[in-house]
Amino acid sequence: MGKNIVELTGVNKIYGTNHVVKDLTLTVEEGEFLTLLGSSGCGKTTTLRMIAGFEEPTTGSIKVEGESIEEKEPYERDVNTVFQSYALFPHKTIYDNIAYGLKMKKVPKKEIAERVKEMMELVQLEGFEKRYPNQLSGGQKQRVAIARALINRPKVLLLDEPLGALDLKLRKQMQLELKRLQKKLNITFIYVTHDQEEALTMSDRIAIMHDGVMDQIATPTEIYEHPATKFVATFIGETNIFEGMAKIVDGDTITIGIENGDITGCGADFAAGEFITVSVRPEKMKYSYEPVDGFSIAARIVDYIYVGNIVKCVAELPNKTQVKIERLAGEEIPAIGDVVCLYWNKEDAVLIHNLDNRFYQAVENAVFA
Amino acid sequence: MTKHKFKSKTLPAISMVGPVTIWLLVFVAAPLVYVFIMSFCGLDEFYNVSYHFTLNNYKRLADSNYVNIYLHSLVIALTTTVVCILLAYPFAYIIARTKSKKKNLLYMLVIIPFWTNSLIRIYGWRSLLGTNGWVNTFLMNLHLISEPIDFLYKQGTTIFGMVYCLFPFMVLPLYTAIEKLDGSLLEASADLGAKGPKTFFNVILPLTSGGIFSGSIMVFIPCLGYFFVADILGGGNSDVIGNLVERQFQSGNNWPLGAALSIILILVTLILVKIYQKLGGDMDSLGV
Numbered sequence: 172m173g174k175n176i177v178e179l180t181g182v183n184k185i186y187g188t189n190h191v192v193k194d195l196t197l198t199v200e201e202g203e204f205l206t207l208l209g210s211s212g213c214g215k216t217t218t219l220r221m222i223a224g225f226e227e228p229t230t231g232s233i234k235v236e237g238e239s240i241e242e243k244e245p246y247e248r249d250v251n252t253v254f255q256s257y258a259l260f261p262h263k264t265i266y267d268n269i270a271y272g273l274k275m276k277k278v279p280k281k282e283i284a285e286r287v288k289e290m291m292e293l294v295q296l297e298g299f300e301k302r303y304p305n306q307l308s309g310g311q312k313q314r315v316a317i318a319r320a321l322i323n324r325p326k327v328l329l330l331d332e333p334l335g336a337l338d339l340k341l342r343k344q345m346q347l348e349l350k351r352l353q354k355k356l357n358i359t360f361i362y363v364t365h366d367q368e369e370a371l372t373m374s375d376r377i378a379i380m381h382d383g384v385m386d387q388i389a390t391p392t393e394i395y396e397h398p399a400t401k402f403v404a405t406f407i408g409e410t411n412i413f414e415g416m417a418k419i420v421d422g423d424t425i426t427i428g429i430e431n432g433d434i435t436g437c438g439a440d441f442a443a444g445e446f447i448t449v450s451v452r453p454e455k456m457k458y459s460y461e462p463v464d465g466f467s468i469a470a471r472i473v474d475y476i477y478v479g480n481i482v483k484c485v486a487e488l489p490n491k492t493q494v495k496i497e498r499l500a501g502e503e504i505p506a507i508g509d510v511v512c513l514y515w516n517k518e519d520a521v522l523i524h525n526l527d528n529r530f531y532q533a534v535e536n537a538v539f540a
Numbered sequence: 541m542t543k544h545k546f547k548s549k550t551l552p553a554i555s556m557v558g559p560v561t562i563w564l565l566v567f568v569a570a571p572l573v574y575v576f577i578m579s580f581c582g583l584d585e586f587y588n589v590s591y592h593f594t595l596n597n598y599k600r601l602a603d604s605n606y607v608n609i610y611l612h613s614l615v616i617a618l619t620t621t622v623v624c625i626l627l628a629y630p631f632a633y634i635i636a637r638t639k640s641k642k643k644n645l646l647y648m649l650v651i652i653p654f655w656t657n658s659l660i661r662i663y664g665w666r667s668l669l670g671t672n673g674w675v676n677t678f679l680m681n682l683h684l685i686s687e688p689i690d691f692l693y694k695q696g697t698t699i700f701g702m703v704y705c706l707f708p709f710m711v712l713p714l715y716t717a718i719e720k721l722d723g724s725l726l727e728a729s730a731d732l733g734a735k736g737p738k739t740f741f742n743v744i745l746p747l748t749s750g751g752i753f754s755g756s757i758m759v760f761i762p763c764l765g766y767f768f769v770a771d772i773l774g775g776g777n778s779d780v781i782g783n784l785v786e787r788q789f790q791s792g793n794n795w796p797l798g799a800a801l802s803i804i805l806i807l808v809t810l811i812l813v814k815i816y817q818k819l820g821g822d823m824d825s826l827g828v
Binding site: 223224225244245246250251252254255256258259260261262271272275276319320323 | 722724725727728729730731732733734735738742743746747
């Protein structure tokens with residue numbers, strides 16, 4: 172790891188009036204498992220297709236191993252794709268499907284036979300050589316699709332929601348298997364998915380895309396614990412969002428006034444008067460029957476949901492905003508109807524510059540610069 | 541679960557299938573049987589059909605003059621089919637794969653002539669291609685040629701007319717086959733290192749061969765019988781089997797011989813369709 176293998180710089184993709192990918196800059200390191208995560212229509216698949224060569228970026232550059240590839244046709248690029256629909260050739264046997272890439276490169280027959288055999292072992296499909304794709308199950312087709320791409324020893328393997336069509340159990344199993352393959356072969360994977368759990372399980376790093384913009388790129392832990400934007404905070408896992416204005420900035424302790432009272436959090440680089448979005452995970456929420464220093468939000472417990480090992484408690488603020496509190500089953504929880512003071516360790520709150528604020532600043536900078 | 545006996549609350553089954561059966565018996569089976577019987581009949585001295593059994597009609601079919609026309613027919617039909625494939629494939633490919641909004645318009649360009657009687661369209665070509673036709677007049681007025689070109693009454697013209705008439709029958713099954721082709725297969729092929737022509741021969745062609753096959757059947761068979769094209773454009777110089785049948789029923793006034801020829805034509809058709817089915821062809825795409 173360490174060397175950059177894929178570099179996207181200022182990539183834009185515009186279809187007519189539809190700006191699908193906005194000014195994307197992204198580097199992928201060699202041997203890395205990078206996931207592009209986002210809901211449908213966020214531009215993640217388009218980004219993948221641009222790297223594969225099926226789409227041309229409107230502006231910007233794409234480099235693989237330092238070499239610009241925008242002008243290259245898909246068949247000239249050292250990357251291979253695993254398609255969402257598998258895209259296996261229905262009229263060819265599994266053997267011929269897997270051998271396709273090598274045949275196109277005119278690799279000697281003997282070598283093809285050896286490499287196909289090796290690949291079939293790797294994806295545990297020995298004995299399926301003479302079958303046709305329609306005789307295989309979804310999971311098996313998936314393995315063929317992966318083998319067909321990997322046999323070309325690509326520098327980067329692009330995977331477009333490859334597990335989307337599988338049922339939950341098989342999906343979990345394939346997730347682990349893909350991760351195993353990736354580690355074993357040490358090939359860079361760029362993986363597109365809308366499933367946050369899948370992303371968290373498999374990735375070395377996750378790039379979260381939203382409306383064509385990459386909001387954050389970081390390790391799964393970093394993404395979960397320090398989301399950079401409100402979208403990332405709400406998209407990954409469950410969270411409670413409070414929006415307000417910084418009232419007192421005391422070193423890195425910031426007291427924020429929200430509609431229902433005051434809350435406290437930790438953060439550098441915030442000024443009094445700034446709009447701030449605060450995200451607190453349900454498991455970090457605390458409650459007390461006594462007032463807590465720095466906090467003045469009271470809530471009434473209205474409901475709780477039992478989910479096996481976890482109990483979710485729903486508290487309601489005076490303005491009807493619902494706040495989730497999560498506890499392990501067996502831990503003490505307040506009773507329905509109780510009025511409690513909500514608080515948290517100020518380090519557990521994630522403070523995010525509010526977008527509106529950014530907008531005001533941008534205007535201000537533009538006017539006074 | 542107890543066994544249920546299906547009881548129709550509506551009409552009994554026979555009343556639903558009955559009309560169709562009667563229809564088919566009267567309008568398809570009966571005429572065919574009549575033609576079949578007639579093919580074994582002879583003629584009396586006034587050239588009326590006389591109902592006595594004879595194999596003479598079939599014996600006459602082996603006459604070398606007839607055999608020449610059969611072979612000639614096959615050549616015309618085969619050439620027409622090949623020309624149709626070569627012309628229709630790129631055309632069908634473009635209208636099936638285009639992302640343009642004009643897709644439907646292009647499709648209609650094939651369908652609309654299809655709705656006009658082909659006899660009339662062929663007469664149209666005759667007036668275009670005739671010695672004093674528009675094409676010759678136009679070329680002469682431009683002084684590109686000094687004498688009119690003899691377009692008509694040649695085998696090439698007959699084939700041209702056949703291709704013109706039967707082109708939609710080739711385009712439609714090809715269009716269906718090509719449209720069904722999953723675009724991601726083409727991307728996968730390119731992704732795995734295949735350039736355009738390799739993708740075409742390895743992926744596109746094998747996956748659309750069904751369409752080529754149905755189209756060929758739908759062009760080849762009518763081609764053997766489209767006597768009016770051979771008559772109007774070929775002027776008797778390039779007859780197909782259909783001309784022989786037509787002539788025996790009309791000017792030749794030998795219905796039993798015409799019937800025997802028809803039976804042969806029907807047999808050829810059946811054999812071709814059977815081969816098509818054996819090779820895995822889809823009967824629905826023939827419109828049968």
